[in-house]
Amino acid sequence: MAGLQGYDPRTGEPMGEPVAETTAAGVDAAVQAAAEVAEEWANLNPHGRAVMLEAVAAALDDRTQGLAALADRETALGGPRLTGEVARTTGQLRLFAEVLRDGAYLDVAHSPAGPDGTGVDLRRVSRPIGPVAVFAASNFPFAFSVAGGDTASALAAGCPVVVKAHEGHPRTSVVTAEIVTAALREAGAPDGVFTTVYGVDAGVALLWHPALAAAGFTGSRRGGLALRRICAERDVPIPFYGELGSVNPVTVLPGAAAGRPAEIAAGYAASLTLGAGQFCTNPGLLFVPAGDDRLLAAIAAAVSGSAGGPMLSARIYHQFRAAAARLADDQAVTLLASGSPGEGPWGAAPAAYLVSLADFAAGLPGLGNERFGPVGLVVGYPDPAGLPAVLARLGGNLAGCVHLDQSVPSDLDAARAVLAVLGRTTGRVVINGWPTGVAVAWAQHHGGPWPASTAPASTSVGAAAIRRWLVPVVYQDCPLLLLPPGLRPMTRPMMR
Amino acid sequence: MAGLQGYDPRTGEPMGEPVAETTAAGVDAAVQAAAEVAEEWANLNPHGRAVMLEAVAAALDDRTQGLAALADRETALGGPRLTGEVARTTGQLRLFAEVLRDGAYLDVAHSPAGPDGTGVDLRRVSRPIGPVAVFAASNFPFAFSVAGGDTASALAAGCPVVVKAHEGHPRTSVVTAEIVTAALREAGAPDGVFTTVYGVDAGVALLWHPALAAAGFTGSRRGGLALRRICAERDVPIPFYGELGSVNPVTVLPGAAAGRPAEIAAGYAASLTLGAGQFCTNPGLLFVPAGDDRLLAAIAAAVSGSAGGPMLSARIYHQFRAAAARLADDQAVTLLASGSPGEGPWGAAPAAYLVSLADFAAGLPGLGNERFGPVGLVVGYPDPAGLPAVLARLGGNLAGCVHLDQSVPSDLDAARAVLAVLGRTTGRVVINGWPTGVAVAWAQHHGGPWPASTAPASTSVGAAAIRRWLVPVVYQDCPLLLLPPGLRPMTRPMMR
Numbered sequence: 001m002a003g004l005q006g007y008d009p010r011t012g013e014p015m016g017e018p019v020a021e022t023t024a025a026g027v028d029a030a031v032q033a034a035a036e037v038a039e040e041w042a043n044l045n046p047h048g049r050a051v052m053l054e055a056v057a058a059a060l061d062d063r064t065q066g067l068a069a070l071a072d073r074e075t076a077l078g079g080p081r082l083t084g085e086v087a088r089t090t091g092q093l094r095l096f097a098e099v100l101r102d103g104a105y106l107d108v109a110h111s112p113a114g115p116d117g118t119g120v121d122l123r124r125v126s127r128p129i130g131p132v133a134v135f136a137a138s139n140f141p142f143a144f145s146v147a148g149g150d151t152a153s154a155l156a157a158g159c160p161v162v163v164k165a166h167e168g169h170p171r172t173s174v175v176t177a178e179i180v181t182a183a184l185r186e187a188g189a190p191d192g193v194f195t196t197v198y199g200v201d202a203g204v205a206l207l208w209h210p211a212l213a214a215a216g217f218t219g220s221r222r223g224g225l226a227l228r229r230i231c232a233e234r235d236v237p238i239p240f241y242g243e244l245g246s247v248n249p250v251t252v253l254p255g256a257a258a259g260r261p262a263e264i265a266a267g268y269a270a271s272l273t274l275g276a277g278q279f280c281t282n283p284g285l286l287f288v289p290a291g292d293d294r295l296l297a298a299i300a301a302a303v304s305g306s307a308g309g310p311m312l313s314a315r316i317y318h319q320f321r322a323a324a325a326r327l328a329d330d331q332a333v334t335l336l337a338s339g340s341p342g343e344g345p346w347g348a349a350p351a352a353y354l355v356s357l358a359d360f361a362a363g364l365p366g367l368g369n370e371r372f373g374p375v376g377l378v379v380g381y382p383d384p385a386g387l388p389a390v391l392a393r394l395g396g397n398l399a400g401c402v403h404l405d406q407s408v409p410s411d412l413d414a415a416r417a418v419l420a421v422l423g424r425t426t427g428r429v430v431i432n433g434w435p436t437g438v439a440v441a442w443a444q445h446h447g448g449p450w451p452a453s454t455a456p457a458s459t460s461v462g463a464a465a466i467r468r469w470l471v472p473v474v475y476q477d478c479p480l481l482l483l484p485p486g487l488r489p490m491t492r493p494m495m496r
Numbered sequence: 497m498a499g500l501q502g503y504d505p506r507t508g509e510p511m512g513e514p515v516a517e518t519t520a521a522g523v524d525a526a527v528q529a530a531a532e533v534a535e536e537w538a539n540l541n542p543h544g545r546a547v548m549l550e551a552v553a554a555a556l557d558d559r560t561q562g563l564a565a566l567a568d569r570e571t572a573l574g575g576p577r578l579t580g581e582v583a584r585t586t587g588q589l590r591l592f593a594e595v596l597r598d599g600a601y602l603d604v605a606h607s608p609a610g611p612d613g614t615g616v617d618l619r620r621v622s623r624p625i626g627p628v629a630v631f632a633a634s635n636f637p638f639a640f641s642v643a644g645g646d647t648a649s650a651l652a653a654g655c656p657v658v659v660k661a662h663e664g665h666p667r668t669s670v671v672t673a674e675i676v677t678a679a680l681r682e683a684g685a686p687d688g689v690f691t692t693v694y695g696v697d698a699g700v701a702l703l704w705h706p707a708l709a710a711a712g713f714t715g716s717r718r719g720g721l722a723l724r725r726i727c728a729e730r731d732v733p734i735p736f737y738g739e740l741g742s743v744n745p746v747t748v749l750p751g752a753a754a755g756r757p758a759e760i761a762a763g764y765a766a767s768l769t770l771g772a773g774q775f776c777t778n779p780g781l782l783f784v785p786a787g788d789d790r791l792l793a794a795i796a797a798a799v800s801g802s803a804g805g806p807m808l809s810a811r812i813y814h815q816f817r818a819a820a821a822r823l824a825d826d827q828a829v830t831l832l833a834s835g836s837p838g839e840g841p842w843g844a845a846p847a848a849y850l851v852s853l854a855d856f857a858a859g860l861p862g863l864g865n866e867r868f869g870p871v872g873l874v875v876g877y878p879d880p881a882g883l884p885a886v887l888a889r890l891g892g893n894l895a896g897c898v899h900l901d902q903s904v905p906s907d908l909d910a911a912r913a914v915l916a917v918l919g920r921t922t923g924r925v926v927i928n929g930w931p932t933g934v935a936v937a938w939a940q941h942h943g944g945p946w947p948a949s950t951a952p953a954s955t956s957v958g959a960a961a962i963r964r965w966l967v968p969v970v971y972q973d974c975p976l977l978l979l980p981p982g983l984r985p986m987t988r989p990m991m992r
Contacts, residue, residue: 039916109960111937120929122939127920129952232728236891236946239953395732406975415978420535423969423980424623430972433616441607443618445970450732456625456967457735463605464968471952472960473919474941476926479902482911484919 009310021199033192034160050097057090059183096156128158130213150216157469247284255408265298271434276309277374290380308342317346320373332359384414396449399435505806517695529688530656555679592652624654626709634664653965743780751904761794767930772805773870786876804838813842816869828855880910892945895931
């Protein structure tokens with residue numbers, strides 16, 4: 001095996017030494033070790049796991065500058081963004097420490113026997129599902145990678161984690177893994193509760209391992225579907241939580257378009273080009289009033305003035321170019337504006353294309369597909385009454401947005417009709433905002449109907465992300481002294 | 497199409513006129529109608545849906561005697577059992593009415609923006625997933641059939657339901673469907689919110705229908721796996737909640753065996769033969785102290801004195817005979833006792849077989865398989881210390897039981913070790929009880945790791961069963977007047 005070679009997206013040149021791919025034996029050892037400590041980790045007092053997550057967060061915080069600098073060399077996402085992303089990552093770890101101290105995640109319920117002694121006494125609690133595989137994403141080298149939200153939520157739930165690192169940032173993965181491993185060990189966590197494996201073959205071997213209990217994934221639809229199939233075809237199938245991308249429709253209603261064209265145009269260009277457009281929440285579709293030349297001119301100006309950036313890898317760049325070319329070749333589509341190309345051989349240039357609502361509808365599903373990168377399709381609608389039927393044909397999305405002017409009654413009416421569709425086809429509905437930027441907060445939901453997520457009831461961001469790694473068990477007529485810790489009424493944290 | 501012919505299990509003769517199979521066009525019409533009223537049903541005030549569920553319950557209660565008599569002719573499960581099952585069914589409908597009034601099922605959460613105006617305001621709520629297919633089971637002609645728990649929980653969630661009736665009780669299905677349809681219509685529910693289709697082909701067409709959003713199933717592993725594959729292979733995959741059966745290990749610890757052999761033996765025989773053993777919670781495996789001849793003699797006596805019954809269908813009967821014959825042919829297994837055969841050509845005779853723990857372990861996984869019917873395998877263990885390792889090899893189960901004497905310290909120690917395994921391999925752990933009898937209660941959990949359930953976090957009994965039909969959506973910075981009803985703080989039930 002040649003090893004995983006990182007690249008500098010600004011030059012396309014190799015960056016650092018290759019990282020050895022994990023052998024099949026190495027994967028087996030990682031999962032076996034995870035399985036061996038699963039019971040110990042599950043039985044650890046939740047407060048104890050909270051302290052360990054906070055130790056990991058503190059260790060990563062201490063290394064923020066070095067981590068961001070290293071990741072910038074492998075991803076070219078820029079120092080400020082990457083520094084912020086480390087903070088987001090440690091914020092996630094601390095959120096799940098809060099979730100553990102809160103305790104509601106255990107979903108405890110009690111149905112007592114009848115007052116006359118009839119019936120049974122039922123006490124329900126949730127338990128960790130077992131060893132979890134986490135597949136890191138390319139576009140968030142921290143927040144959806146080795147120490148990202150899937151890892152944080154699974155460790156919090158009481159599940160050992162085996163991370164399959166992403167090929168796009170192998171060195172960042174190695175250093176992050178070292179920091180996490182050392183922090184967990186120092187905090188007293190059992191060895192084996194967290195391991196990272198490297199290479200596509202290692203990821204496949206990981207999913208087939210009989211001791212694995214569940215998997216989380218953030219990435220492309222193609223990759224996610226292949227991994228999902230493995231999870232379904234195992235002798236013992238396991239839950240697969242995949243977030244497979246999204247086109248995130250944004251609707252600008254006439255009142256908003258007339259009232260604040262410059263603000264909307266600037267917000268659109270910023271959201272479209274953020275991180276060189278490499279977000280699952282990129283605003284791929286923008287619906288605007290067809291006759292509003294002022295808004296279209298403002299959008300054209302904002303996109304023309306925007307700059308692209310180096311994309312994460314040659315593969316992502318070439319896929320972006322192909323998707324943009326398919327759009328440009330469409331007879332019904334015209335170029336509205338393009339910005340400055342990004343640095344280096346994989347530098348993407350932002351672009352916005354224009355199509356009428358009728359032609360867009362005729363070009364579905366193709367024109368509604370995700371194009372990963374800073375390319376957007378602006379759809380001119382003659383009447384907002386025509387929007388709901390078209391939006392309903394887009395399939396599931398992570399986010400959907402509506403810009404309106406609340407003082408304009410016709411905007412409110414149109415918004416209600418659009419929200420009725422978005423409320424059943426997206427995981428997150430945003431008013432007067434943009435789909436990029438998924439706040440780490442208790443109430444957050446980052447998911448959505450297929451194909452946004454393979455498990456529409458689940459989220460990969462927010463407190464509820466822990467639920468993916470928990471399963472209920474109910475105890476019938478169980479004496480208190482035999483109940484598991486989460487159900488013992490008088491349990492207090494152990495002094496030690 | 498010949499139609500679905502019911503049979504009298506006591507004679508094996510046809511019972512009543514055949515029921516016409518639903519054509520592909522009929523299935524399409526049912527799902528289209530469900531999809532057309534989905535939004536109306538979803539938007540109905542939860543209190544309004546509660547009233548409708550209670551109307552259905554009252555209508556079924558009024559017809560209890562006739563329903564039980566009809567079902568008895570098609571299933572031979574007996575009047576008292578079937579009368580009780582109608583009550584269980586209407587109790588389920590009323591439980592979900594309570595769940596709707598309680599409101600916690602909406603899983604509302606709010607993360608406000610920061611006090612200084614930073615960040616975003618997030619309000620999460622759950623919405624119904626859309627039209628649901630319910631596959632009825634053969635062995636509960638009411639509680640897991642046309643108006644059973646899946647139907648009740650899906651309607652409560654705000655999802656239209658298309659039931660695929662079970663071939664084993666077509667006439668009971670037709671009459672139940674008529675009562676439910678009339679009660680819903682009279683209560684003001686939209687036509688199309690509940691339909692029943694007939695025939696295996698109709699069930700398959702139902703699952704492939706593009707407008708379907710989720711499916712629930714209770715039945716055999718083979719049938720469930722075939723349906724699950726369809727759900728995964730659709731253009732838009734949908735969640736499949738299948739409960740595929742279980743062997744439900746029961747462990748009798750030495751203190752309990754010594755202290756109350758007659759009570760345990762009687763309880764075992766009753767649980768084993770209840771409903772001619774046709775329960776997914778049948779106690780398929782009983783672990784007893786190898787040297788305890790008093791308990792073994794009591795079990796032999798209880799089983800010898802027990803009576804079987806007519807099984808539900810020729811197919812179930814022949815599968816039962818084949819499974820029992822495979823057990824009898826095993827060199828390591830001996831017959832402990834058998835009871836009186838049931839009435840008619842499909843009458844099953846209860847039987848208990850005996851095997852040593854070592855031979856049982858050597859015969860896994862085969863000896864650990866479910867045998868649907870009143871046949872149990874009694875496993876003699878020399879030392880309870882040997883139990884956890886063997887129990888851990890059984891795979892997932894709906895229930896697991898431990899009988900112990902709390903005043904015997906060695907029983908407590910052994911129980912802790914056994915419970916540590918059952919707590920992670922079963923959905924319900926029962927102390928000093930039997931697996932049959934799943935109480936309809938808020939805290940109930942009826943599910944378990946694979947193969948007990950295809951979705952280990954879900955339950956098909958209890959208040960949480962409604963969660964299978966709900967998906968979250970979060971509203972970011974949404975003005976109160978545009979929030980959906982479940983999130984509007986000042987919403988009060990409509991007066992009408």
